[in-house]
Amino acid sequence: xxxxxxxxxxxxxxxxxxxxxxxxxxxxxxxxxxxxxxxxxxxxxxxxxxxxxxxxxxxxxxxxxxxxxxxxxxxxxxxxxxxxxxxxxxxxxxxxxxxxxxxxxxxxxxxxxxxxxxxxxxxxxxxxxxxx
Amino acid sequence: xxxxxxxxxxxxxxxxxxxxxxxxxxxxxxxxxxxxxxxxxxxxxxxxxxxxxxxxxxxxxxxxxxxxxxxxxxxxxxxxxxxxxxxxxxxxxxxxxxxxxxxxxxxxxxxxxxxxxx
Numbered sequence: 054x055x056x057x058x059x060x061x062x063x064x065x066x067x068x069x070x071x072x073x074x075x076x077x078x079x080x081x082x083x084x085x086x087x088x089x090x091x092x093x094x095x096x097x098x099x100x101x102x103x104x105x106x107x108x109x110x111x112x113x114x115x116x117x118x119x120x121x122x123x124x125x126x127x128x129x130x131x132x133x134x135x136x137x138x139x140x141x142x143x144x145x146x147x148x149x150x151x152x153x154x155x156x157x158x159x160x161x162x163x164x165x166x167x168x169x170x171x172x173x174x175x176x177x178x179x180x181x182x183x184x185x
Numbered sequence: 186x187x188x189x190x191x192x193x194x195x196x197x198x199x200x201x202x203x204x205x206x207x208x209x210x211x212x213x214x215x216x217x218x219x220x221x222x223x224x225x226x227x228x229x230x231x232x233x234x235x236x237x238x239x240x241x242x243x244x245x246x247x248x249x250x251x252x253x254x255x256x257x258x259x260x261x262x263x264x265x266x267x268x269x270x271x272x273x274x275x276x277x278x279x280x281x282x283x284x285x286x287x288x289x290x291x292x293x294x295x296x297x298x299x300x301x302x303x
Contacts (some may be wrong), residue, residue: 068195094263129257163267
């Protein structure tokens with residue numbers, strides 16, 4: 054139950070933040086969804102990796118950030134609907150470029166999130182070791 | 186007011202996602218992406234179905250932006266794919282991405298098509 058409440062709180066703000074950003078629409082290409090999904094992928098991987106060993110947080114707080122906020126912030130359904138709309142309008146270049154860009158940038162952001170968390174952990178460990 | 190509608194929809198979507206994830210984890214191992222795939226494809230079908238319906242803008246915000254936006258997730262899809270890549274399971278990573286997007290597009294298309302005569 055504690056987890057469900059934590060997820061609910063996180064999800065509320067995740068959805069609200071997504072809605073806020075999505076209103077800053079920039080022309081016909083869905084840059085806002087792309088931005089949301091890429092940033093969310095980075096943050097999720099960073100948080101997932103840094104909380105594995107370095108920073109210990111409670112399960113509820115972890116759920117609030119990951120399963121709640123970030124997962125609700127990013128969206129797959131809008132992403133797919135935007136591709137389908139490109140296809141229906143016959144804009145095939147955009148229908149290919151958009152998912153390709155989302156995947157490549159999303160994966161780069163994810164891997165950067167993992168690596169950054171590891172670098173931070175290692176540096177912290179080194180400092181702790183030297184201080185001891 | 187619109188922010189409240191989207192936020193509440195997001196809460197319901199996220200809790201449904203958590204429940205579906207829990208059910209999948211009972212029968213599959215923890216890191217298997219089947220739950221995310223299922224959630225994203227079902228969510229794509231529903232957003233397709235709703236997108237052509239003549240709903241009021243409040244209902245669209247609640248169901249599409251809030252509920253389905255919160256139910257489906259791109260970040261989990263990406264973390265699962267990048268975990269495959271980190272473990273050098275490139276074929277699995279490729280299949281997962283390909284299947285998610287193709288099934289998602291087809292599901293949304295079926296939803297739109299279904300909405301045209303129901």
